[in-house]
Amino acid sequence: MVKHTTIWMTCFCIASLSAVIWPVLPHPLLLTVCWLLLVGCHVLLRQSKWYRYFVPVRQRNSLLPEYLLWAMIAFNGFLTGCIWGASLGYWYISWQQPTEKFQQDVILPVAVEQVRPAHSTTQCILTVALITHSQHYPHTAALDTKLIAGWHNFWLTPKARLYWYAAQPCPTPGQRLLVRARLRPLTFLRNPGGPDSGRQYIAQRIVATGYVKSLLQQLPASAASLHQRISQAIRQLAMPNQRWTLALLTGDRSQLTDTDWQSLQHTGTAHLFSISGMHLALIAGWAILIASYCILPLVSLFTRGRAQPPLRGALIFITWLICVAYTALANWQLPVCRALLLLTVAGLCYLRAAFIRHTDMALIMLCVCCVVFPFAVYGSGLYLSIGAVMVIWLVHWRIRPNLTSLMARWRWFMLLQAWLTVCLLPLTLGFFDTFSATAPLINLLVIPIIGLLLPLGMGALLVLVLSNGAWSQPLRVFDQTLGGLTTGLQNVASALPLATVSLSWLSLVALFVAILLLLAPAFSTKRWCIGILLMPVLSQFLPFNPRYWYLHVLDVGQGTALVFSQGARAILVDTGPAYPGAASAFERHIQPALRTLNLTSLDAVYISHGDNDHAGGVPQALAYASAGQALSSVAGCQQGYHVQWQQLTLTALWPQAANNIDDNNHSCVLLVGDGINHVLAPGDIEKQGEYGMLYHSAIRPVDVLIAPHHGSASSSGALFVERFKPDYVVFTTARFNRWGFPAPSVTKRYAQVGSQQLNTAVGGYTRFRFSEDDAVSVLSYQQQHPRWYYRPLQ
Known part of the structure; x- marks a missing residue:
């Protein structure tokens, strides 16, 4: 391509992708100034290039130098990318309702996109597109149409995630x-080792959550797509492993359970059951193979002795049509x-004999992806696919394999799989904080099987389609074969550990550069450079300095979970809530945080009282900890309890003994300190309990106070606040909680x-040293x- 075009596109992509890490969105006035600068750059650039042709060569030194023109082009592309990224951010924010509009009944016309099973208290969880209201939906007049404004575009329609509580069966x-x-506003839980849920919501264009109270009317649906018709045909067969068959053939993963996803994550094979470019490449490869060895020989046979028609274009066009059909079957994911x-671009270049x-x-x-699929820049799929x-290409350029024999091709496949695992490791850790050490070996065995299946x-x-459902036996045999493969993966996953590693972005960048240097040609200081780049990564695995002790206030929503640590040892005060039919807050947030923070030993578990938001994860915490029993307000954590843990003293100020x-x-109120600094964890104690504790216990000011009862009006009385007079007070609340x-x-x-x-609802996980x-x-x-998407709605 032309150098100017390459520079412009590179800067545009850099600016568009950088929107993922912006702390704030640029002000609209700043965007206006950017537009004016952009227009000015265009005018100067065009005038300079135009007049250059009419100025004598000797006098061209008075014009803008070439490097300045390149800088203007780069600035032009960067400004355009910034404007595009900021526009998408404001576009996403404009889809969201003001906070006062939530927790009210609304009437919504929705298009159901995905249905997955849920726990026993509800029938299913829906992902729906909020379609445009019109004269065909008169009932939507009572709805604030700001949420569903716009047009029903496949890639640019806001979505919501709704629990189905209606009496009718799931749609x-x-x-x-x-x-x-x-509807409820989006809530984000931010902890070390946890997912960036806000970024995931933007990637999926989800602007609200909530639940369906009742079904008012079934609206006329558009014609069923190829994906919907084929998926429905497979469901009607009621095969034992149809969830895996749907995932592999149609990309419908809604029936996969949490256990299924866990087995795929442990074996590193989740990408095999999420239709991607690899699957399309397999289909294209098989289409070309079948055409080359079946169709083209027949054409040659019938045209023997005559001039053969040009088949290159026909072969590429047929392969492209098959790929389009497969993309439609995958629901245009x-x-x-x-x-x-x-x-498509590669095929056009091949037909036009153009070299790119x-x-x-x-x-x-x-x-093109940044423009056509704008919100994909917030997801992991774009980076993983382009990275792969x-x-x-990089490994092929650097190694230049010899693929003359079958054994050489097999060795090249193994080597390529190993390099893919190593090179994509920084991206995998950056997005998921986990990796499977056995994934390369398992993929070496499973990918060829999937390529045949x-x-x-x-x-x-x-x-099945051509016989109108009469001949289902071939698909049933396929289902049984695929079921055997997935059963084997589940058996392997049960015996494999999954490493959880959380690295800073600086460490991930250093690791990525070090891996690239491994592929680079040899130079004198190559090993030294790689070693220096790996130092930030290795430093992440060191425990906290034992000279300090820490309080970790974890973000578990409307609940409390505190971790006191010194060195690699920790104690837990409250476990956060449990969720019906799903993993508890301890499993989702606390356990990954402990591993990420390199806290290898959980010595004790304290429970302030038995409410779910404080004690929901007790069984899981005890199974993880070395303690056999949790200390609570009715079992050990009472006045008179005093224990030394490393350099800290733990004292129970309330309730009274027995x-x-x-x-x-009657929550267990713990005072933790080293003689100089003190932290008070009072549970959900209210004013009555506060006065009782102030009367029966010796009180002194503290450095950090966890607000009683999450800051409710029935707690934190004036005398309590005056006596403890904390330097810091932390409210453990959920974002937009209904109690205020x-x-x-x-x-x-x-x-x-x-x-x-x-407040954990504002700052997320908070650490005191x-x-x-x-x-x-x-x-x-x-x-x-x-991040800009974590800022409160205005």
Whole structure:
């Protein structure tokens, strides 16, 4: 490509992708200024290039130098990318309702896109597109149409995730419904080792969650797509492993259970059952293979002795049509569409005998994806797919394999799989914080099997469609074979550990550069450079300095979970809530955080009281910890309890000894300190309990106070606040919680005594560091990872 075009597209892509890590969105006034600068750059650039042709060569030195023109082009592309990224951010924000509009019944016309099973209290969980209201939906007049404004575009329609509480059976994908629902704003839990849920919501264009209260009307649906018709035909067969068959052949993964996903994650084979560019490449490869060895010989046979027609274009066109049909079968999922786009560009270049370098091809694909699939830049699929393509090209350029024999091809496949695993490791850790050490070996065995099963499954599916469902036996045989493979994967997953590693972005970048240097040609200081780059990565595995002790306030939503640590040892105070039919907060958030923070030993578990938001994960915590029993307000954690743990002293200030009441006012109140710095964890104690504790216990000011009862108006009385007078007070609340915690009267009382107020709903995970010599230091997740989509709605 032309150098100017390459520079412009590169800068555009860099700016568009950088929107993922922006702490704030640029102000609209700044965007206007950017537009004016952009227009000015265009004018100067065009005038300079135009007049250059009419100026004598000797006088061209008075014009803008070439490097300045290149800088203007780069600035032009970067500004355009910034404007595009900021526009998408404001577009996403404009889809969301103001906070006062939530927790109200609304009538929504929705198009059901995905249905997956849920726990026993509800029938299913829907992912729905909020379609445009019109004269065909008169009931939507009562709805604030801001949420569903716009047009019903396949890739640019806001979505919602709704629990189905209606009396009717769960709907099927493709149906259009008019429902009465109650929406909730999006909530994000931010902890070390946890997923970036806000970024995932944007990638899926989800702007609200909630539940369906009743079904009002089933709206006329559009014509069923190929994906919907084939999926429905497979479901009607009721095969024992149909969830795996649907996932592999149609990309419908809604029936996969949490156990299924866990086995795929442990074996590193989740990408095999998520239709992507690899599957499209397999289909294209088999199509070319069958055409080359079956169709082309027949054409040669019938045209013997005559001039053969040009078959190259016909072969490419037929292969492209097959790939389009497969993309439609996969419901036009973004990874497959990106691969189809790449194949289309490659096919056109091949037909026109045009040469495009691999780097230029990747740049074109990335630039088009940023424009056509704009919200994909917030997901992991875009980076993993483009990264895999670039790794294949890079390894092929660097090693230049000899593929003359079958054994050489097999060795090349094994080597390529190993390099893919190593090179994509930084991306995998950056997005998922986990990796499977045995994934390369398992993929070496499973990918060839999938490569054989996929065309056989598509053939069986074609037989089923052509026979109008009469010949289902080939597909049933395929289902049984695939079931044997997945059963083997589940058996292997049960015996394999899954490593959880959380690295900073600086460490991930250093690791990525070190891996690239491994592929680079040899130079004198290559080993030294790789060693230096790996130092930030290795430092991440060191435990905390034992000179300090830490309080980790985890973000578990409307609940409390505290971890006190020193060195590699920790104790847990409260476990957060449990969720019906799903993993508890301990399994979802606390356990990954402990591993990420390199806290290898959980010595004790304390429970303030038995409410779910404090004690929901007790069984899982005890199974993880070395403690045999949790200490609570009715079992050991009472006045008189005093224990030394490393350099810290743990003292129970409340309830009184021999207490057998398990409620808010009799919560276990723990005072943790080293003689200089102190932390008070009062559970859900309210004013009655506060006065009792103040009367029966010796009280002193503390450095950090966990707000009683999450900051409710029934707690944190004036005398309690005045006596403890904390330097920091932390409210453990959920974002947009329906109780309005913390109460304004409570925050006012803490402000009057000069306490610095923190809230996990705003800052996420918060860490305090204490020592005998230094002042208390505070660091929150929001300070470590500021993102524009975590900022409160205005």
